[in-house]
Amino acid sequence: MVNLTQRQKKLSLTPKREDLPTMYDLPSEEVGEPGLPDQYHPIQAQLLEQTFQPSTYPSDRVFSAMDLNIYYDAENTKRYKRPDWFGVVGVPRLYEERDLRMSYVVWQEEINPFIVVELLSPSTQREDLGQTRRDIDEPPTKWQVYEEFLQVPYYIIYERERDYFRAFHWEGSRYQELEIANNQLWLEELELGLRLWQGRHNRIERLWLRFYDAAGNLIPTEAEEAERERQEKERERQEKEYERQEKEQAQTALQELRDRLIAMGLDPDNLPSNN
Structure with missing residues (x-):
């Protein structure tokens, strides 16, 4: 000091x-x-x-x-x-x-x-x-x-x-x-x-x-620090929302694939092996 x-x-x-x-x-x-x-x-x-x-x-x-x-x-x-x-x-x-x-x-x-x-x-x-x-x-x-x-x-x-x-x-x-x-x-x-x-x-x-x-x-002011925290929370929210949407899209695509297989007379859980 x-x-x-x-x-x-x-x-x-x-x-x-x-x-x-x-x-x-x-x-x-x-x-x-x-x-x-x-x-x-x-x-x-x-x-x-x-x-x-x-x-x-x-x-x-x-x-x-x-x-x-x-x-x-x-x-x-x-x-x-x-x-x-x-x-x-x-x-x-x-x-x-x-x-x-x-x-x-x-x-x-x-x-x-x-x-x-x-x-x-x-x-x-x-x-x-x-x-x-x-x-x-x-x-x-x-x-x-x-x-x-x-x-x-x-x-x-x-x-x-x-x-x-x-x-x-x-x-x-x-x-x-x-x-x-x-x-x-x-x-x-x-x-x-x-x-x-x-x-x-x-x-x-x-x-x-x-x-x-x-x-x-x-050095940030109180208002700038509050805005930084707000933006950080918004970024985290957007990331979580993006992850949720990706997961939903993956689940939807998987379900559509299962539906097509069933329509073809195949059991999605018991598909024939290539071997």
């Missing part, structure tokens, strides 16, 4: 957990914040969420979410960022093994996200690409949070209008852009890959970003 302790920001001066607000208490950083800008964002993020299945971790120690607040600074508990999608390994799928999360609070979870994906849009492009800076008294940008506060190992940016994605890997203290070959990226630590796929998802045909396994096979 991946040892992420070297990539996590040290919070040695953080107050004790019981003294901090929980995910249920933390307020919003912005007032009147708009929701997702279009239909595409949640559908693409859902595909990432359903196919993020690292083989190096059991499924109950993998958490991913779309459009969920990440509270990243114990000294400024109102500050958060909301990635289009992010994945974490080594944490319970359920908060404290029992509840769905309403947000992700890093000083409580004690493990930072391993991968973040931002889906570019005109209103957020400059911030997502780290092309904007803010004053010291303002909340940092997403790029700053992912790179400086959370030190997320993999930061992915997908431009759906031009159908390409870029990948940045946290090395030392900064992001270094990775080379993307054949529109796919292999995450060795998780034995999981990320690539562009032309296909039909949620009844929409287009190019999608999704995960694949070490054999190059796409």
Whole structure:
């Protein structure tokens, strides 16, 4: 399994957990914040969420979410960022093994996200690409949070209008852009890959970003797995039906032969031997 302790920001001066607000208490950083800008964002993020299945971790120690607040600074508990999608390994799928999360609070979870994906849009492009800076008294940008506060190992940016994605890997203290070959990226630590796929998802045909396994096979969604099982059952049904029809045809042919022999005055059960 991946040892992420070297990539996590040290919070040695953080107050004790019981003294901090929980995910249920933390307020919003912005007032009147708009929701997702279009239909595409949640559908693409859902595909990432359903196919993020690292083989190096059991499924109950993998958490991913779309459009969920990440509270990243114990000294400024109102500050958060909301990635289009992010994945974490080594944490319970359920908060404290029992509840769905309403947000992700890093000083409580004690493990930072391993991968973040931002889906570019005109209103957020400059911030997502780290092309904007803010004053010291303002909340940092997403790029700053992912790179400086959370030190997320993999930061992915997908431009759906031009159908390409870029990948940045946290090395030392900064992001270094990775080379993307054949529109796919292999995450060795998780034995999981990320690539562009032309296909039909949620009844929409287009190019999608999704995960694949070490054999190059796409990780199926729940709907795809259900459809595969349906097709497998249908194939088995058809095979059994074909076998039944063949058996019936053989029995019919045998009966017709017996009837012809009887019509010829021969006993089908006692035919004369050639010897």
